[in-house]
Amino acid sequence: MEWLSTFPHLDDASLTALKKSIDEGFRTFTRTYGGGIETFFQPLQFFLIQCERIMTRTPWPIVILVIAGLAWLASRSVKLALGCVVMLLLIGFFDMWDDTMKTISMIFVCTVLAIAVGLPLGIAMSRSDRLQNTVNPILDVMQTMPSFVYLIPVVMLLGIGRVPGLIAVVIYAVPPMIRLTNLGIRLVDKDVLEAADAYGSSGWQRLFKVQLPLALPTIMAGINQTIMMALAMVVIAAMIGVQGLGQPVLKAISNQYFTLGMFNGLAIVGIAIIFDRVSQAYGRRLQRHMEVAHG
Template identity: 80%
Template sequence: MDWLYRFPHMNDSTLTALKKSIDEGFRAFTRAYGDTIESFFDPLQYFLIQSERFMTTTPWPIIIALIAAIAWFASRSWKIVASAIITLLLIGFFDMWTDTMKTVSMIFVCTVLSIAIGIPIGILMSRSDRLQSLVNPVLDVMQTMPSFVYLIPVVMLLGIGRVPGLIAVVIYAIPPIIRLTNLGIRLVDKDVLEAADAFGSSNWQRLKNVQMPLALPTIMAGINQTIMMALAMVVIASMIGVQGLGQPVLKAIANQYFTLGIFNGLAIVGIAIIFDRVSQAYGKRLQKHLETVHG
């Protein structure tokens, strides 16, 4: 029976050695390839800086008019447009405009990157059950892993700054758009696909003209969830240098500034509500349009 007592200690020492070897291997990898990996993300950094510069240097009436126009185009609802304008005016009144614009630019870049990566992966998953069975466990891990954990390898590889924060946010926020793109395409009616095949459509034509338009409302729901998760990650990403509304919240937590934390937290909530209402309204409009076309 002695092995019952000895085994845990042996196991602990083996695990400790394994952990040390993995840590040392990762450090060696970052020393050898860190600069190369960092230079690979230079275009992304340029895109983020230009986006942030546009949002922060453009006069606030133009930004509000632009957001109101996007909200109207997406929703066709004066209530949503009015609530967006009022929210932005309140943010400006309480002197949180610059931080809010930095956060909006970060979310915009994260969303564009998530769409560019997530939708192709979702399309590939919808075409292959085997790929779906391989990718789904990875997405499960990504969605259940604590958000702080994403910061560790990113910071070790790229240091502290905008781009590491951006990558951490994208990794955290991308699973919904992948899942719902895959789901939306798989839910397209088989009769419609058979009709497309009967007309001699190629795989690309079927995807472009039939599957993607019919799956678009579901994909929009994925984009909506991705935006919400990106906003949720903003405060945590501020720990590694992401500028915006997250930094004042972090400062408020560290120094017990109650009003600073509450006001900036409410600004994040306001931005989240604008994004949520606009994207949901656009998804519903797409759904109604498709029902009318195919009704």
């Protein structure tokens, strides 16, 4: 290990000064622009609070019927719809209903935001190799960065609360949406695109009437992965004030409550299974529909 002594590196004083200057610069930025950034995200906070109120104040039989109905419409599977009903009844029986509804509302808002950000960016990447080569390394960093690291700049900018947690979850969960949107559009058969051009389609018509419909199964896979990553971030985001099933899990860790942590962890797993099975079933239905339409 003697070769390490010859390796060029900053001395401790210079490295400490560099870190301090970066930290101080970020603190100055936070003090100067933090209030404006917080105001910018107020509509997002309002949206999240309204979703939570709808989910927690709606009578539980209606919520269960709506979720089971959506599961059936997506999958056309009675077994999957009944599985959703049983899962939600168990969650309610073990007194985790309110926390589960808050978690579902958080995942819903995160997924909507991830789609709103990831879909246009994925489309833009599919139309530009230069943009793809620029964004892909950023996505690589985002997907390999430890999830706790996302909390640091968000908390420094916005403090503790729902919105900082929501933003951290979206940043963590959006890369699959971007990647699979780009991939799905790029995998559209070139013969189909040539046929669309032959019929005189404009660029927008080709995108919205040919590429996006054919890429929809792959895009649904991206939405599925985004939901799974958002659920994985729920417990970590609870550290900065995100309400839901993550907070009882953190309480169980700090107080060594085995059953509390186990039951809430299983509730998160149950929600993940529901979202995963429903979105995958809908993606398979879309795939079969596309194959029949173009078979």
